[in-house]
Amino acid sequence: MKNIYTLGLLPLLSLAAAAAIPQNKTYDAIIVGGGPSGLSALMGLGRVRRNVLLIDSGEYRNGPTRHMHDVLGFDGVTPAYYRWAAREQISHYDTVTAVNGTVTKIEALNNNTLFNVVAKYPDGESTVSAQKIVLATGLRDLLPSTPGLEENWGKGIFWCPWCDGHEHADQALGLLSGLDDAPGLVREISTLNSDIIAFVNGTDTPENRAATEKSFPQWEKYLQIHNVTIENRTIASINRLKDGSDPNADPSLPTNPEYDLFSVNFTEGESVERAAFFTSFPDEQKSTVGQDMGVQLYGGRLAADNAKGLSTNIQGVYAIGDANSDNVTNVPHALFTGKRTAVYLHVQLAREEANRELAGNGTAPATRDLDLDPRSVWERMNGHPGDILYAGEFEQ
Numbered sequence: 001m002k003n004i005y006t007l008g009l010l011p012l013l014s015l016a017a018a019a020a021i022p023q024n025k026t027y028d029a030i031i032v033g034g035g036p037s038g039l040s041a042l043m044g045l046g047r048v049r050r051n052v053l054l055i056d057s058g059e060y061r062n063g064p065t066r067h068m069h070d071v072l073g074f075d076g077v078t079p080a081y082y083r084w085a086a087r088e089q090i091s092h093y094d095t096v097t098a099v100n101g102t103v104t105k106i107e108a109l110n111n112n113t114l115f116n117v118v119a120k121y122p123d124g125e126s127t128v129s130a131q132k133i134v135l136a137t138g139l140r141d142l143l144p145s146t147p148g149l150e151e152n153w154g155k156g157i158f159w160c161p162w163c164d165g166h167e168h169a170d171q172a173l174g175l176l177s178g179l180d181d182a183p184g185l186v187r188e189i190s191t192l193n194s195d196i197i198a199f200v201n202g203t204d205t206p207e208n209r210a211a212t213e214k215s216f217p218q219w220e221k222y223l224q225i226h227n228v229t230i231e232n233r234t235i236a237s238i239n240r241l242k243d244g245s246d247p248n249a250d251p252s253l254p255t256n257p258e259y260d261l262f263s264v265n266f267t268e269g270e271s272v273e274r275a276a277f278f279t280s281f282p283d284e285q286k287s288t289v290g291q292d293m294g295v296q297l298y299g300g301r302l303a304a305d306n307a308k309g310l311s312t313n314i315q316g317v318y319a320i321g322d323a324n325s326d327n328v329t330n331v332p333h334a335l336f337t338g339k340r341t342a343v344y345l346h347v348q349l350a351r352e353e354a355n356r357e358l359a360g361n362g363t364a365p366a367t368r369d370l371d372l373d374p375r376s377v378w379e380r381m382n383g384h385p386g387d388i389l390y391a392g393e394f395e396q
């Protein structure tokens with residue numbers, strides 16, 4: 001079994017080689033990004049035999065983390081194992097293809113009825129075409145340059161309590177944030193940790209105290225209630241003293257508590273030890289291809305209309321997962337967004353095909369006899385409550 005697990009550590013298990021991509025073929029859709037949302041969209045479209053190409057750079061926001069949590073049926077597996085398992089299942093749908101590559105440009109043609117996608121593959125650059133585009137390009141965390149932070153990111157230093165907090169419950173916790181974010185972080189983590197130091201890195205100033213009081217009234221009293229200490233010294237580095245990971249662990253199994261240990265070193269004075277850190281740092285779009293082609297941003301995210309299948313301001317282009325503007329960033333939600341767009345996109349294509357057929361400009365595909373009503377298609381594709389990709393009741 002270990003040989004199978006090792007496959008999950010590869011950046012991408014391609015379902016096809018880049019050299020095998022037909023250059024004269026127009027896909028129903030091209031998905032940019034192979035994280036959970038992109039894979040969910042690929043499976044959803046494969047289920048209705050759409051011809052789809054997924055192009056994946058092999059870079060993932062949750063790549064550094066040890067384990068992926070809060071996903072029913074896959075709680076605690078490594079992110080790489082999850083992607084491997086997903087691709088293994090998707091490989092049984094013969095109308096979809098996934099390849100290694102980095103998309104560098106998307107060009108809209110013919111009044112947004114066709115898109116050319118330029119990508120760099122391991123064996124060179126080429127252009128492929130599709131009727132629709134799904135942007136599953138994700139986000140990138142913007143980490144401070146503090147020595148030891150990036151090196152240990154995702155391994156005892158985390159930003160999501162649902163993703164990693166349970167493994168460090170009841171441990172000595174440090175908060176890494178500005179003063180204004182510290183009370184909110186304590187509120188989020190209060191059911192997991194009670195020994196908390198907020199390392200605010202010089203941001204405890206009169207101005208910031210006033211701003212924090214405005215955003216979180218009585219914040220000082222709240223921190224006192226929870227016995228939170230504010231440490232305002234400037235952080236020089238964070239050093240790992242103990243590694244809580246198990247290199248021999250089975251990547252397919254849920255995890256146990258992780259016992260890391262770190263030393264926080266300052267520009268002056270003695271160091272402080274903490275077992276783990278909960279952080280608040282900014283992020284940005286991982287890729288600019290959406291913005292470069294004219295997709296509008298909202299709050300730094302690709303603006304997507306939930307009522308229209310997460311479509312963007314550019315007709316035929318959709319934005320899913322962490323990259324879009326619904327401001328929800330977790331794996332279950334990423335799966336939902338991929339499924340939602342797959343349903344909507346398929347219905348839109350089917351309507352366009354029906355219009356061409358009725359106008360005498362196309363031939364009806366023999367295998368596509370679905371009722372084109374969106375509710376009917378949703379019910380056929382969506383499965384049943386309890387299924388891993390079940391996305392809830394139809395809403396329009």
